[in-house]
Amino acid sequence: MITRKDFLLGAAAALLAGCTPVRILVRDYPAGFDRSPVAERILRRFVTTVIPGADGPHLARAFTDSDYPFAPYAPFFAHDLATRALRLGATSFEALEPRGRVAVVQAGLDGDATTRKLYRAAIFLAQVSFYAGIYDDAAGCDLIEFQGARELVPRAQQRHAQPERFFGRALTGDGNYA
Amino acid sequence: METEEFDVVVIGTGFGAAPPALRLAQAGARVLMLEKGPRLRPTGDFRQTQDPRYLRRFIKSVSANTVGLTYAEALGGGSAFYEMVSLRAPSKAFAQREAGGRRLWPERLDRGAMDPWYDLADRTLGVEQIAVDDVPKTGQVFSLLMRNLGFSCDRARYAVRHCVGAGSCVTGCPVGAKRWLMTNYLPAAEEAGARIETDLEAVAVGVLRHPRRYQVLARGREGGWRHFNARTVILAGGTVGTARLLLRSRPQLPRLSPRVGKHIALNGGVKAAGILADGLPDGDMFSGRSHPGVISYQFMESHGISVFPAKPLPLQLISSARIRLEGDDRQPVYWGEPHVELMRLYRRRMMILVALGLTPPAASVELDGDGKAGGLDAHRRRAARLRHRGQRAARLDPHAQRLPADPRRFRRR
Numbered sequence: 001m002i003t004r005k006d007f008l009l010g011a012a013a014a015l016l017a018g019c020t021p022v023r024i025l026v027r028d029y030p031a032g033f034d035r036s037p038v039a040e041r042i043l044r045r046f047v048t049t050v051i052p053g054a055d056g057p058h059l060a061r062a063f064t065d066s067d068y069p070f071a072p073y074a075p076f077f078a079h080d081l082a083t084r085a086l087r088l089g090a091t092s093f094e095a096l097e098p099r100g101r102v103a104v105v106q107a108g109l110d111g112d113a114t115t116r117k118l119y120r121a122a123i124f125l126a127q128v129s130f131y132a133g134i135y136d137d138a139a140g141c142d143l144i145e146f147q148g149a150r151e152l153v154p155r156a157q158q159r160h161a162q163p164e165r166f167f168g169r170a171l172t173g174d175g176n177y178a
Numbered sequence: 179m180e181t182e183e184f185d186v187v188v189i190g191t192g193f194g195a196a197p198p199a200l201r202l203a204q205a206g207a208r209v210l211m212l213e214k215g216p217r218l219r220p221t222g223d224f225r226q227t228q229d230p231r232y233l234r235r236f237i238k239s240v241s242a243n244t245v246g247l248t249y250a251e252a253l254g255g256g257s258a259f260y261e262m263v264s265l266r267a268p269s270k271a272f273a274q275r276e277a278g279g280r281r282l283w284p285e286r287l288d289r290g291a292m293d294p295w296y297d298l299a300d301r302t303l304g305v306e307q308i309a310v311d312d313v314p315k316t317g318q319v320f321s322l323l324m325r326n327l328g329f330s331c332d333r334a335r336y337a338v339r340h341c342v343g344a345g346s347c348v349t350g351c352p353v354g355a356k357r358w359l360m361t362n363y364l365p366a367a368e369e370a371g372a373r374i375e376t377d378l379e380a381v382a383v384g385v386l387r388h389p390r391r392y393q394v395l396a397r398g399r400e401g402g403w404r405h406f407n408a409r410t411v412i413l414a415g416g417t418v419g420t421a422r423l424l425l426r427s428r429p430q431l432p433r434l435s436p437r438v439g440k441h442i443a444l445n446g447g448v449k450a451a452g453i454l455a456d457g458l459p460d461g462d463m464f465s466g467r468s469h470p471g472v473i474s475y476q477f478m479e480s481h482g483i484s485v486f487p488a489k490p491l492p493l494q495l496i497s498s499a500r501i502r503l504e505g506d507d508r509q510p511v512y513w514g515e516p517h518v519e520l521m522r523l524y525r526r527r528m529m530i531l532v533a534l535g536l537t538p539p540a541a542s543v544e545l546d547g548d549g550k551a552g553g554l555d556a557h558r559r560r561a562a563r564l565r566h567r568g569q570r571a572a573r574l575d576p577h578a579q580r581l582p583a584d585p586r587r588f589r590r591r
Binding site for chain 1: 225226227228229230231265266268269289296307308310311312313314315318319321322324325329330331332333334335342343344345346349459462464465466473475476478484491492493495496497509510512513514515517518521522524525526
């Protein structure tokens with residue numbers, strides 16, 4: 001006969017294994033994933049999976065930046081990537097080929113509601129951080145020819161030559177529609 | 179707690195607040211302006227940046243399932259962070275009616291009645307139509323597209339002087355070219371005697387009976403409460419802010435209309451993006467002013483919308499859309515290699531179109547009785563019902579808190 005204690009322990013274990021919010025709450029990841037080089041490497045690899053060709057010193061910084069709400073979830077997220085990679089037979093997420101890493105991320109997006117939310121948020125943060133160059137206004141993002149928010153394009157290059165040729169019929173004389 | 183007396187209290191310091199404050203102060207009234215946000219220092223606070231932390235200091239948003247709204251919280255309201263576009267509402271806007279047939283604007287208020295006031299505002303703000311030579315590449319290419327399609331395109335009007343095209347209009351012009359309210363209305367109002375208080379949020383309005391006065395209860399950013407009495411209170415705290423203030427004040431304003439916070443017409447923005455065909459010149463997203471300088475009224479009569487191009491910087495683009503190419507069935511769709519391919523086209527070959535129109539007044543601002551956001555199911559049912567009628571609606575106030583509306587806070591004399 002199952003004892004009450006065993007039942008409760010079994011139920012707690014099942015809850016822990018199957019319920020992502022609870023796993024996040026109880027920090028269900030190895031202690032080493034808190035701001036460790038391992039987690040940093042995994043998160044950088046995640047960014048280059050989401051944005052192939054991405055490079056730079058700040059690739060994974062936004063994930064652990066306390067100004068953004070993702071920071072408390074970053075260790076769990078990195079561990080989740082590692083765990084899913086192991087399930088695919090890889091030694092680590094970083095060791096996977098690009099196709100395998102895409103499969104891992106897609107599996108997260110196909111997961112339960114909380115996991116899906118976590119992966120979507122991570123993709124959003126990776127894209128915002130990298131393309132907008134949020135940690136270096138002067139650097140921008142070479143991949144999309146963004147020279148940084150401080151770039152002042154010379155006035156002559158802000159428009160094509162012979163501007164009149166671009167304009168056709170106007171409905172107003174002054175820009176205000178009656 | 180000290181109570182100060184004024185002739186007029188103006189709540190807000192944005193475009194709806196500054197003109198009446200200036201004119202009333204010039205007419206000799208004792209005017210107080212209350213601003214929830216901080217006083218801005220153009221030399222230090224206006225920055226060319228893509229750092230979301232900077233933007234979140236002054237630019238706030240309220241979003242719900244079906245609508246979102248962005249507003250600024252600082253001295254001058256949105257004027258410091260807008261794209262300087264200053265256009266007059268078309269006649270059709272004043273003639274709008276809600277579903278029951280009731281006019282949204284008073285009968286005598288139409289474009290003809292408003293034009294003299296628009297003229298005055300244009301002169302004060304320094305609004306002019308953009309010159310052909312100043313339209314940036316994105317606007318040039320949009321205009322060319324419209325011409326090729328046989329559609330019209332107009333050059334828009336802006337409040338700007340000596341623009342160098344730094345392109346950071348939405349984070350405050352770093353070169354001082356933008357004509358915002360701290361370059362015209364607000365200093366003029368202060369010079370005429372108006373007092374401006376920042377970091378002070380009006381949280382409730384009540385009525386005193388003897389003598390008849392309004393009383394405004396305000397809370398400082400660092401805490402502390404203040405009372406202001408006035409014969410007239412002008413509510414100009416923005417679409418959401420004003421509705422929220424009135425709803426909070428309902429216990430002190432028993433005759434407040436039940437329609438407050440309801441039937442709000444937003445501008446119904448719809449965005450679409452496309453890739454420019456080969457042979458068309460580049461439309462450069464990252465050069466020149468933030469707004470591309472042109473607008474098409476081609477569909478104003480037929481559909482009640484204007485159409486114009488947009489030039490979002492990367493932060494704004496990623497924040498507002500998960501772009502993917504229609505018909506591209508590769509997985510994943512909005513990240514990975516397909517997304518990078520699109521992002522490589524973004525600067526020069528992408529054209530983003532925005533349609534703004536006269537949408538039905540279907541949005542509402544609500545405060546929950548318990549002061550918490552909730553009723554998600556009810557909201558979804560309501561949104562679905564309105565969608566069924568071809569309208570869109572949403573709660574705009576998911577984070578609203580019901581303030582302690584204690585009548586004792588309103589001193590009676």
